[in-house]
Amino acid sequence: MTERAESLKVLVDKVTSNNKTEVDEMEHSLLRMLNSQDKTYEDHISYLRKLNDKLYYDLSCTDLQILKITVLQILKIEPIPDTTRPVPPVFSADQCNEEDVIKLLGKLILSDENPEVRNLKPMKTDTKQAKNPEKQGEKSDVKLSLSSDVTQVREYIIQGVKDVFHLSVYKSGILWASDLEGKLVQEDSNGVQLQKIETGDQGKGFHAVTSDGYLMYAVKNQKVVVKTTLDNKMTEFISTKNWKPLSIHYSRINGDILVGMRNIGEAKITRFNRTGEMQDIQRDNTVLYSVPHYITENANGDICTSDINYSAVVVVNNSGQYRFSYTGLGPEFRPYGICTDVLGHILVCDNGMHCIHVLNQDGEFLSLILAQQQGIDSPCSLCVDDENYLYVGQRGSNLVKVFKFIQ
Known part of the structure; x- marks a missing residue:
């Protein structure tokens, strides 16, 4: 319904x-x-x-x-x-x-039929699969793999923004896009503009969409994260106190909110739930982040951050323990938008080489996709929808291109 x-x-x-x-x-x-x-x-x-x-x-x-x-x-x-x-x-x-x-x-109607008695037979247990559920999950992924031929399936022209520095997709075809001036626009699969918000705050990965379609975005100068209500009004959802929120991500695993923040030269990522602050993602005596402008979460719970100042992708596990950093294939690596796919791959925009890097969940480089030969120039934002389509936004253009990259 x-x-x-x-x-x-x-x-x-x-x-x-x-x-x-x-x-x-x-x-x-x-x-x-x-x-x-x-x-x-x-x-x-x-x-x-x-x-x-x-x-x-x-x-x-x-x-x-x-x-x-x-x-x-x-x-x-x-x-x-x-x-x-x-x-x-x-x-x-x-x-x-x-x-x-x-x-x-439509409406629900109770049937007049009498309940039927079911004859249940004992179910045989496959002890091998029960003992190792991770391998069982791997088998379900065998049918999916990275496509050797990434093909464009459609494109959007986002009216009301100068370029596309961040993307959030609720479900296939319905997306939010924003530019560097904080203009935030929602469009449907027919290219019809549904909403437009003037946040008045510069930002990159500053918005996200919950699993039930509610928009959240960070207001850096007010040090809060706001969320839409049922009647599309904005209400304060999280106060970040003395820290300026730069980026947010909604966890599809448990509904937590990951917020990248900065305060007088320090930076951190904090996990929130409905009751308040849960966990600061930091390492003692070691600077982990500088400017965490983009955040995402992998299928294994890893928190992946694109740090523009460090020119690196920094990855920690779900409890905040450092796992690895990826610094690209050369000094020109400029990481911007970041996302993960259903296979656990990490995809990150490289604004220096004008392409997208694909890593496995352990940080090993797999391939480069969608370079300038495919019409991608200065990629800044990307996300994957529930049908495994890849959306890519660019600097200097309000065009969003959609690709099929998993087969």
């Missing part, structure tokens, strides 16, 4: 947008007609003024022949041009009540 409601909302937004466009076209058409008639009246008034001037001039003349000609001209004055009165459009709308909405969304 929720999916049908979302689909209906998309259709309502689309019809509303189409109606607004149609009204604009009607208005322009009526204005063109009125402007044309206005020109006709102006020409006729100009004609009458010239005739009036000639009449005054001729009346001062004593030549009867000239006066006779003038009188004949007056008798042949052109009539006022015919014009039409525009007919404005009439808005027609049917009344919609609760019953109509129920018909569209």
Whole structure:
């Protein structure tokens, strides 16, 4: 029912947008007609003024022949041009009540049938699989692998942003995109803009979407993380106290919120749940982060951070213990947006080499994908949706490209 409601909302937004466009076209058409008639009246008034001037001039003349000609001209004055009165459009709308909405969304009906008694047979237990659930999970992933041929399947033009420095996808086709000036836009799979928010705060990976579709974003100057309510209003969700929040990530594993923060030269990542602060991701006596602008979480619980100042991807486990850092293939490595896929791969934008690096979950380099040959220039943001499609945003362009990279 929720999916049908979302689909209906998309259709309502689309019809509303189409109606607004149609009204604009009607208005322009009526204005063109009125402007044309206005020109006709102006020409006729100009004609009458010239005739009036000639009449005054001729009346001062004593030549009867000239006066006779003038009188004949007056008798042949052109009539006022015919014009039409525009007919404005009439808005027609049917009344919609609760019953109509129920018909569209459906409702639950209890069956009149008597419950059927089921005959259950004892189930045999596969002790080998029960003893090693991790291997069982690996078997389910055998069918999926990185594609040798990454293909573009569609693209979005995000209206209202200059470029795309961060992306958050709720479900396939519905995404939030933001630029460096803090403009935040939501679009659906048809390219229809659903919402636009002026956060007024510069940021990179500063927003995320929960599993039930609620938007969260960091407000750096106010030192808070806000979240949408049911009526799309923003409410304070987390206070970061003296720390400025730079980036956030919503955990699909347990619903925790990971927040990258900075305060007077120090940086850290903190894990929050609904009850408040849970865990600071730091190493004693060792600087782990400088500017954690982008955060993501891998399938094994690892926290992966793209640190632009350190030119490195820093990875710790779910309890905050350091695992490894990845510093690219050369000194030009400039890590920006970061995400993971269903296979546990780490994907990170390289704004220096204009491509995307693919690592395994232990930090080993696997490949480079989507370089300038595929039309990717200065990639800054990326994410993977629930259907394993890869979304890529770029600096200097409001175009988001979508690729199939898992087969």
